[in-house]
Amino acid sequence: MSEVMDFLLTRRSRPAKLLSSPGPDRATLEKILTAGGRVPDHGKLEPWRFVVFEGAALSRISADIICRAEEIGEDGAKASSPFDLAPVCIMVVGSTVEGTKIPEYEQVLSAGCAAMSVLNAALASGWGANWLTAWIATDKPLLNDTFGLTGDEWVAGFIHIGTCQNPPPERPRPDMEKKVDWVDQ
Template sequence: MMSQSPVLDFLLTRRSRPAKLLSAPVPDRAALEVLLTAAARVPDHGKLEPWRFIVLEKPALMRIAAAVPARATERGMDAEQAAKGRSQFDDSPLAVAVIASPKGFERIPEIEQTLSAGAVCLSLVNAALAAGWGASWLTGWVAHDRAFAAAQLGLAPGEWVAGFVHIGSCANTPPDRPRPDIAAITTWVQE
């Protein structure tokens, strides 16, 4: 039997850090470029790169946060929904918007491109955690409101937010949450 690797140990114990617990300092541009490079090493059938990154530094996060209440009011949301949409930007010291940017390519279905964008989000979280940062992948109504996201992030037609990956320092590791019962969700097929 092979010994367990440090990478597998990491994956078996990894935990996202809530965005509200993240603070400065944050990775500098060179360190963040390493994390983005690691995140981009995901399955990408056809080498289409059906995603891109928008790095949101604190001033950009504050601009987006300030725009959230008016959009929430336009949508008829209550104060709690507006506050929740705003808080991920107010509380975060740095975020990377992972933008799904599907390419019209007949051989590679859009669902495969969507799954690749999701893989980028998780890979970015894992790269940040492995480098010693705190990180969390969030969406929420702000990510799913295409008109708002397009206005705030300059999205091209057909693009959408796969996630906001918040990255920063985190002194506290949150308690682990209950994990899936693998036996209950796994079917073994022998024939």
């Protein structure tokens, strides 16, 4: 079996609470992002983009999340924690392209594939990584004011990347005999 298949069959996200510094350097992040862009994209619409947050930006985001959580009664500590712990966050932003023959759902799936590809590229590069959303991914004031998204953009995921000292325990996986139907006629 190839190393790629070994990776895919054993890949495991690292919980954001286990991530810390250091994180990948810019050259490594550029490779991770390039891999993230190699996804199915019917019509070559590129209905997604990446925003990389590091350093002081992560502290600002964390503070904004805590303030907003207090306003709306959400758990600010839980939502802001990944921005405090991981040294890098790649926000995968989706934006469907109107007026094409490509269905919106295919464009949404392409953005999801981009998020998964970024996650897998980070993990395959030896980093700890976790794909999160939570309420912050749909809160309009945060999306507009903190993350700078426009009205037609949405968050496919926040990919938090850093060093993970302790590998997490394996979690239950699907029983593939119950998830697969074989049809030969």
